[in-house]
Every structure is written in structure tokens, then in C-alpha cells.
Amino acid sequence: MLLMAQSLLGIILIPLAAWALSEDRAALGKAGAVKIAAAGIALQALIAALLLGLPASRLLFDLMARAVAALQAATLEGVKLVFGYLGGGPAPFAVASPQHSFILAFQALPLILVMAVLSRLFYHWGLLQRVVAAFAWALQKTLSVGGPLGTATAANIFVGMVDAPLLVRPYLATMSRGALFATMTAGMATVAGTVLALYASLLEPHLPGAAGHLIAASVMSAPAALMIARLMVPAGFEEGPERAGPDLDDAPHSSMDAIAQGTIDGLRILAYVVSMLVVMVALVALANMILQALTQPLALDLTVQRILGWLFAPFAFVIGIPLSETGTAGGLLATKTVLNELLAYIEMAKLP
Numbered sequence: 001m002l003l004m005a006q007s008l009l010g011i012i013l014i015p016l017a018a019w020a021l022s023e024d025r026a027a028l029g030k031a032g033a034v035k036i037a038a039a040g041i042a043l044q045a046l047i048a049a050l051l052l053g054l055p056a057s058r059l060l061f062d063l064m065a066r067a068v069a070a071l072q073a074a075t076l077e078g079v080k081l082v083f084g085y086l087g088g089g090p091a092p093f094a095v096a097s098p099q100h101s102f103i104l105a106f107q108a109l110p111l112i113l114v115m116a117v118l119s120r121l122f123y124h125w126g127l128l129q130r131v132v133a134a135f136a137w138a139l140q141k142t143l144s145v146g147g148p149l150g151t152a153t154a155a156n157i158f159v160g161m162v163d164a165p166l167l168v169r170p171y172l173a174t175m176s177r178g179a180l181f182a183t184m185t186a187g188m189a190t191v192a193g194t195v196l197a198l199y200a201s202l203l204e205p206h207l208p209g210a211a212g213h214l215i216a217a218s219v220m221s222a223p224a225a226l227m228i229a230r231l232m233v234p235a236g237f238e239e240g241p242e243r244a245g246p247d248l249d250d251a252p253h254s255s256m257d258a259i260a261q262g263t264i265d266g267l268r269i270l271a272y273v274v275s276m277l278v279v280m281v282a283l284v285a286l287a288n289m290i291l292q293a294l295t296q297p298l299a300l301d302l303t304v305q306r307i308l309g310w311l312f313a314p315f316a317f318v319i320g321i322p323l324s325e326t327g328t329a330g331g332l333l334a335t336k337t338v339l340n341e342l343l344a345y346i347e348m349a350k351l352p
Contacts, residue, residue, distance in 0.1 A: 006320055007319075010318035014319075015040075018228045022232050022234065023233055027234050028231070036230050036231060040226065048220060051219065052216060064200070064215060065209050067211065068200045069201075069204070071114060071197050075113070075114045076107065079106055079107065079110050086103055110270070112198060112273065115193060116262045116263070117259050117263055120262030131154075132151060133151070136151040139153055139222065143223060143227070146179065148179065149183060151168050152164050153183065156186040156187045156222065157218050157222055158192075191214055191218040197211065273342060277342060280343060306331070308334030309327050311334065312330035313329075313330035314326075314330075315330065316333055331347075332344045
């Protein structure tokens with residue numbers, strides 16, 4: 001009962017905070033703001049009921065888990081061929097501690113390459129366009145957004161926040177400030193398909209059906225992002241043609257071309273992820289050393305993670321996290337928002 005009251009408080013406070021920070025509250029009016037918030041929350045509830053409440057959802061989550069496991073196993077076959085025991089293959093020596101033989105860069109992150117290739121193949125075969133168009137149509141009809149914004153938001157659910165705007169490249173120059181803000185907000189709120197399988201593989205040992213939960217969360221976040229963005233920057237959401245199909249200037253000409261393009265895209269993302277992980281972990285470690293040196297005379301044990309956890313604990317509380325876990329959840333939210341999303345998932349996978 002307490003958690004329900006807490007969640008209800010968050011449902012009220014979060015849209016209210018977005019409206020309070022709006023750059024043009026007069027353009028919306030109180031009635032308009034309530035209508036936008038109600039539409040966004042209602043669509044989220046409908047998606048949750050369809051993805052989580054129906055008996056078929058358990059089957060869907062099981063299929064997603066199997067798909068992620070299959071992708072991971074297939075990726076490991078290629079990794080073992082190229083990197084040998086570093087990629088999970090048989091070691092040419094006796095391993096003293098097998099539990100410590102997992103190497104993130106070789107055994108988990110290459111999944112990004114395979115997902116990037118599959119995304120390009122699905123685009124070439126026309127599957128991605130159909131799914132994106134269906135989601136875009138649903139967003140247009142329920143939240144009254146323009147075609148380019150609906151398409152870009154729907155694309156954010158399946159591809160990265162860098163690639164999604166490129167699918168509506170011809171319309172970017174004429175999109176309003178509000179529509180561009182909403183596109184970026186949706187990109188920050190959803191999980192890119194190229195890394196979703198990676199996150200699911202990290203969480204699957206601790207959370208069965210992690211892939212299904214992540215997909216449900218990503219789909220539910222799309223209308224939430226549009227709701228928050230429209231409350232904060234309300235102008236121009238309905239502009240643009242009613243239909244704006246996904247478009248790429250460098251669309252592949254064949255399946256092999258799609259595989260080649262996807263590999264190059266995946267390699268770029270993989271290099272970025274590895275580099276950012278090294279840099280962010282190093283910077284956090286350096287900041288913790290400085291904090292330790294400054295606070296040691298005061299007998300305080302402060303770290304960047306602990307401070308950010310305290311700062312983000314109120315946000316964790318209003319989104320429905322039990323009070324006893326707000327510190328931990330706040331730390332994960334802070335790591336995701338301030339530092340790096342993958343770091344947050346790695347830390348979450350380590351939790352008991």
C-alpha cells in the first residue's frame with residue numbers, strides 16, 4: 001500500500017516538475033498540461049498492461065531471453081575463433097581461478113557488433129521500417145505528434161540516439177525546437193537495440209527474462225519522454241507531414257553491403273564504449289583518491305558514487321523505489337546519468 005502511494009506521488013510530482021520548468025507555461029495552460037500528462041501516463045499504462053499483464057507476456061519474455069542467449073552464444077563462437085581463450089575458448093594452461101576468467105571487452109562487448117549488423121540487415125529487408133512506422137503511427141494518434149517526431153521517437157526504441165534522427169534526416173532542418181528537444185529526450189530515455197542485448201546478457205543470471213523487461217521499459221519510456229519534453233518545450237510538436245518514413249542516405253544495396261555497413265557501425269560503437277569505460281572508470285577512481293585525501297583527516301569515507309547516490313536518492317524515491325533501497329538505486333541512477341550507462345548496468349549486475 002505504501003509503495004502504491006509512493007508511486008502515485010511520483011506520477012503527480014514528475015509531470016508537475018516538468019511543467020514548472022516549462023519555458024512557456026502560458027502556451028499550454030493548466031488544462032492543456034493536465035491533458036498531455038494524462039495522455040502520456042495512460043499510454044504508458046496501456047503498454048504496461050499489454051507487455052506485463054497478459055499471460056502471453058511471460059512467453060514473450062522467455063523468447064527474448066532465449067534470443068539473447070542465442071545471440072550471445074553465436075557471438076562467442078566468432079570471438080573464440082579470433083581471440084582464443086581470451087574470448088572464452090579453452091585455455092592452453094591450467095586456470096587457477098576460472099571465476100575470474102571473464103573479460104568484458106572480449107566476451108561481452110562484441111555482442112554490439114552482431115546487433116549492429118542485424119539492425120542494418122533488418123533495415124535492408126524492410127522489417128525495421130515496418131515496426132518503426134507502426135510505433136510512430138501509435139504515437140501520432142495518441143499523443144498528437146508530427147510524423148518526423150513520431151518516427152524519430154519510435155526509431156529510438158530500436159536503434160541508437162545517434163542513428164534515430166538520421167532516419168528522418170530530410171526533416172531535421174525544419175523541425176521545431178520542441179520536436180528536436182523531444183527527439184533527444186526520447187534518445188536519453190530509451191535503450192538502443194545495439195546495446196540492449198548486452199545489458200540483458202549482464203542481468204540475465206540475476207534477473208530471468210531481463211531482455212523482455214528492458215524492452216518493455218524502453219517501449220514505455222517513449223511516450224513518457226514525449227510527455228515530459230512537451231511539458232518543458234511545448235512548441236512545434238504537431239508540425240511536419242503526417243507520414244515520414246525512415247530514410248537513410250547510405251542505405252545498403254544488398255545483404256552483404258548491409259553486413260559490411262553494420263560491422264563498421266558496430267566497430268565505431270564498440271570502440272566508443274571501450275574507450276569511455278576506461279576513461280570514466282579512471283576519472284572516478286582519480287576523483288575518489290582526491291576525496292579520500294581531503295576527507296581522511298576528518299575520518300569521513302566519501303566517494304563519488306556515495307555522494308551521487310545521496311543526490312539522486314529523492315529521484316529514486318519518487319519513481320517507486322522502496323525507501324530502504326533508494327541509496328543504492330540513486331547511485332545507479334547517478335552513474336547512468338552522470339557517468340556512463342554501461343557502468344550502471346555492470347554495477348547493478350554485481351548487486352546481491
